[in-house]
Amino acid sequence: METEPVLILGGSGQAGASTGELLRQWHPNLPLTIAGRSLDRAQRVADELGAANAVTIDLARADLGLPAGHSHSAVVATLWDNHLNGLRYAQDHGVPYVSISNGLVEIAPEVVAGGQRPNTAPILLASHFCAGSVLLATVHLARKFARVDSIRVGALLDEVDAGGPAGLADLERLATASSAGLVRRDGVFTWIPEADARVDVRSIDGTMVPGQQIAVLDVPGLALATGAADVQLAFAVGESAGRRRGEHPSIEIRIDLDGADETGAPLSTSQYLVHPAGQRPLTALGIALGVERLIGLRGEPVAPGIYTPEALTDPAFAVERLTELGASFVSADTPALK
Template sequence: MGGSGQAGSGAARLLREWHPDLPLAIAGRDLGRARRVAGELGDATAVTLDLERPGLGLPAENAYSAVVAAVRDSHLHGLRYAQERGLPYLSISSGLADIAPEVVAGAQRATAAPVLLASHYLVGLVVLAAMDLAREFGRLDAVRIAAVLDDQDAGGPAALDDLERLSAITSAGLVRRGGAFTWVTGAEAEVSVPSADGVALPGQRVATLDVPSLALATGANDVHFDLAVGATASRRRGGPPSAEVLIDLAGTAPSGAPLRTRHHLVHPDGQRPLTALGIALGVERLLGLTGEPAGPGLHTPEALLDPAVAVERMTAIGATITAA
């Protein structure tokens, strides 16, 4: 779903590269555009979708092995389509603020199929990178994430709609402070976000699934995620927009000595290749193309994916993780 968009088509290209014999169905509202993407991929078909109709308007005889919502499944017809057929389902567009319908639908039919809730920043890759960096700690006390999204790299129309919708739902940020999850608003949610070149941009402490995922996966009692939208360091140097995320970890080493690390996760081509990679990794794991297929129930990226493998794949597509 949304397979002819930036994120969906990018994920499809990665899956084709990794698994040349995997049949793909590129689904979208514009059949011509879907056909162009399918033609470039090879061993792919194009189908039209109606997201507002039960069954998505697809012919009853069509059969698939998974449903990937690379566009917002606002009526949850994509999720129902998957559950009724026992198919794995992945979504990336709900966000923390409006994820409740997906959670309830997944819980109501928990034994029907695996549901991967991946509406994290970069589809969970920041969480996985932080978890990989956390391996050198004996105890992790704080995880502080600061991301810069270039305003010339916010994605296609669907991604822009998601960003506007989630911004309108709440201006509050979700944090874990002293072990308790709490909301911050107003001046407390207004923050300064450092770019990779040290320039500080005005930003917001945001409500994202990364916060509970990082807190519960690492045990850190203090977690927040800050986001600024503006020019990234690469664009200030006259280059194209990049993706920038600062991962700041604090705690103790295995020896018990205090330890703090700060790393920049950067992709020179922006957020699009990383978003596509997050989707492709999730699909690969759901289908059991690497390892065992995911079991029924609700899942998040860090529950299914190996952080070290995710970092290896990030590096393979041009991302870097360097000490700040």
């Protein structure tokens, strides 16, 4: 049976186009619909991908402005679905929905929509840092522990790699929605005032970049997936080590884990997850992993319900895909390359 096209809202933007490229690489015959405000731009992306068509959309309309008779296997919102009509369209048609642009304090409408119509469509809440790829990598590292006590993630995003207009608008909107940070401290999810949430994030070459602990889905996701009583994620925007070397802006995520091994002896690890091409490949990976799982291209199609990335994708498999894309893990104890 032929799969219907995957509808990528914002498909001509950075996240959408990169997701399309990755899905095309993995599934050469998977049809795609690239949806955007500019038909010319969407058509260029569709032509480059092949087996794809382009459409314009209107997020203010319940039917998204799509012609009657169109059908899709999934709806992927790689931009802010500000009216939630992308979600409504997916529920009306009984197909999976993926979103990546709602912060921790913004997911309530999506959760309510899923709760009101629980049997209509699977909903993947992937508004994590890099659409869940960093969370999956961290959970993979945590599997070496018999008990995880604390998780500290420090992410450095290069200021010239913050995404296109939609990505920048997301950052500004989320900063307005909440300047407080969320951590898990002694087993309790705790809000941290902005002034107390300010921290420095260490780049892989040792440079300290001002940042802050943020309210992001990764914090409860990591805490509940591992049982760690202390979890935090700090985020900084500045010059990356790659750009300081005169290369492409890189992304650097430091992951520190503390706990115990099977004998009860203390165990810790400090790793950097890095990609020389920046955040774009990691974000596209998080989305693409969710899409192929939801529509049954990897495993069985997913039943209606509300899901997070770690519920659908094996972290070990995600790390395999990360390394295939050029990401690498570097010990924080290893001297950085000059």
